[in-house]
Amino acid sequence: MSIGVLKEIEPRERRVAATPASVGRLVKMGLAVIVESGAGASAGFEDAAYAEAGAQIVPKAADVIREADVITKVRPPGAHPETGEHEADQLRAGQKLISFLWPAQNKELVERLAKRKATVLAMDAVPRITRAQKLDALSATANVNGYRAVIEAASHYGRLLGGQVTAAGRIKPAQVFIIGAGVAGLAAIGAARALGAMVKAFDTRPVVREQVTSMGAEFVPFEFQGETGEGQGGYAKEVSDAYLAAEQQLIAEHCRTSDIVITTALIPGKKAPELITSGAVVGMHRGSVIVDLAAEQGGNCALTERDRTVERYGVTIVGHTDLTSRMALQASELYAMTIVNLIDEIMGKKKTWELSLDDEIQRGMLVLLDGELKWPPPRPEIRGGAPAPAPKPPAHAPKPEVPESPWPGRIGTALALAFLTPVGLFGSQELVQHLTVFLLACVVGWHLVWNVTPALHTPLMSVTNAISGIIVIGGMLLAANGGGGGAPVAALLGAVAVLLASINVAGGFLVTQRMLRMFRK
Template sequence: MAEDKHGSPKGGAEGADGEAGSGSFLVGVLKEVDPREKRVAGTPASVERLLKMGLRVIVESGAGAGAGFEDAAYAEAGARVVPTAADVWGEADIVVKVRAPMEVPDSEEHEVDRVREGQRLISFLWPAQNKELVERLRARKATVLAMDAVPRITRAQKLDALSAMSNVAGYRAVVEAAYCYGRLLGGQVTAAGKVKPAQVFIVGAGVAGLAAIGAARSLGAQVKAFDTRPVVREQIESMGAQFVPFEFQGETGEGKGGYAKEVSDAYLAAEQQLIAEHCRGSDIVITTALIPGRKAPELITSGAVVGMRRGSVIVDLAAEQGGNCALTERDKTVERYGVLINGHTDLLSRMALQASELYANTVATLIEEILGKARVWQLNMQDEIQRGMLVVHDGELLWPPPSPTIRPGAPAPQKPSAPGGAHGAKPEAPSSPWPARIGMVAALLVLVPVGLFGQRELVQHMTVFLLACVVGWHVVWNVTPALHTPLMSVTNAISGIILIGGMLLSASGSVGVPVAAILGAVAVLLASINVAGGFLVTQRMLRMFQR
């Protein structure tokens, strides 16, 4: 195993972090020490991806058993299976895991004590909440990348493990709620009687909340959703749910990066009152509200639980951070005042196969992003994604990252002025495009012989036809490409007029003028194709806005 020496300056112009080729690096996949955690940071599919990058991979025996991945599958993918976690910590240059390092059960040892100097660790870390853990990792002179610190920018979506996990958790929350509820979620009319649809109330419309809305709606429930950020209203309504508005004069609950923020006591009290009113008429309440680096806000008071119907269900996805409900008990389902409150924190482990595949894919993508095309491990301090995720670098604490620089937009292009440069002079007219010139020449070549030798009616029809072609060309040419699809659907009306004209022309030309009849039939055929295509495109466009 090659030892990596970091001789390059930290945070320099190149932002180098060692220059060893990827073939000298060994990636280690650990089995999670938390007995409730069934996910794994590497799957056989992600192992194959890492091997294609030129890396070597070792996997602790039994690491993927909870998610359904046997040791033989890892060996077949090309990884080397080792018997203990100590082997992984002792050999691997890059250690990947799901949860932050923690104390090993039935042992006085902590996973941090196994980290070697210069070793790289990739996992969820929550550095704002685990400052003591971060300090211990700094003392070990490790390099740590937090998967929960991926910046909320478009380029980083493929690395956003937090959103991927929230999506699975939101879906699973509805499954858990349906199990605890004990009734149908969708309304039905049967011979045995009428079943009303369940009333579901979602608190927090982030990734998990939107996933819960989709799952509940697909099961037939009537869904309402609340969020302090008014910007999510369109997303909620596009999924078929009802948005619950909330306004508080002089204050909003929207923080940086699209997350919620801490609010004043008066704001929180008004928010709790509104939520209690909607909980009273709901059968299922799913809470997803979190504030980065803070305890989860208490949004459902004990009084709100008392006011709910007996047999109602609360699923608290924020239980790991203290819970959104005052009566939530971590890792338990309890009954309070006739209401079942689910505070389990292992919902992702109950879908370990899917969650592991998504998480392992983001980890492999991160490693590929760092290696780059040169296949060299090189942390770029100027890269917003890598710098945002970097918590500790060779024992140097780099958290929190600097605020991102807002780059000014490109200046609007100036119109060229006329020769002479006088203010107020009109710009030169752009030259006609070549297709338009060719069209004009073709029109002249057709109209001149028809005018000399053709009949009067044919000349009139050809003139209208060619003028329509020229006008249509210029209209479509000047429409932005983003509007071409709506434009195609709108032209159905024009095509309908062409259909009527073509049918009239075919009827009138059937006696004495066969050419007009043929042209009319061709017009009917082409217009019919355009109408049918326009309706198909319109239908496809409308489906994009449906759930």
């Protein structure tokens, strides 16, 4: 089986569907790879690198389509800008195509591919489930897109994003407002925060609040009569007109105090919602920047012009749709690996191309199967779990709890008083002082050890080792001096103290060393 890699014909597109590294992976899977000459040149990958990885280099796209079983692309098939020939019309019956497609917006293209009896898998239709994360080309692309949006905004802003205090005066940090906290929005938050900006983020889905705050940004809450903008699969959904109007008013208030606004709000299969009205743009101060990442789907700003940077009312509005392509090398590496993972998912252990309509991932991405329309996929069946078993009655009735007897404590208190009272009345002042210190140390040590969380017991052991070291020195001095006054009992107690403290020191170090070895690779 052979995989074909076409050169993108869109003038602004520099990405490629395969890299030398991904070609190497495909070759190891037993697949032949055919690459159109110059396909990766704009992304920084030469034909020689593909050939070294095991690919066959052919001069024209027609050669790739004629020889390959599976065609891989980045952008949806389109008409060649020079010849006018449409890529979809060149496909053979039964040939497979893997690329971004956007079937909801490109119904005419889907019909054109259906006439060619092609099998089409859309990289923009990967289900949002845990098992499909390695195939999620949208998230991989959005991550790069969000990062690049901050770089573009900084280049048009004309000031530093981070605050500074210099001899010439104080520089205030830029106020950045992110609309939409998906993958692109979170990437933009991380990039803006890394450059020192103060960041706020807004999203109609309340569940993303924790993700926003964990990245150091302020989450802008919004509630409207119990309605939310969260749809199926974690994506945003269309909302009512009243909801949208209230949302636009809130966004306008925050745009007025922001230096940079980055919009990322998209609705699958729909036109991007208009969140920034022309009135909101008028209210922003001169020199502000709006980067509209939804420009390809109509734009989140009313004044966005696709693939252009314009200035309206003193505000720079960036509507370019090729921000990801401006980081073509990194973006190509990520996209190429998602295609490798998809092919590996389909072929499985049998190493043959067998699409499974029962597989949630493959069924969700499948748009056409030999020309038959399979999109949109059926909603996954939600199966109820098995009913919880009824609790079994206990085999034996629980024994009643017997209250603890107070007498052991009372007896211990009485014995302590019987010992301490004569010592306090008839003992020497020095003995009373030492005994008081000893008893207080016992009480403090008891509460310290039992009130410290178990995770801190090992560091606490290091402190007790230091204390035990002092005891060893004191005990040695006492034993060497014969108790200070020739008392054999004091010398004996000093020797016992040295023995017990030495055991504590040695055991503590052994336990600590054992713990440290657990963290060594």
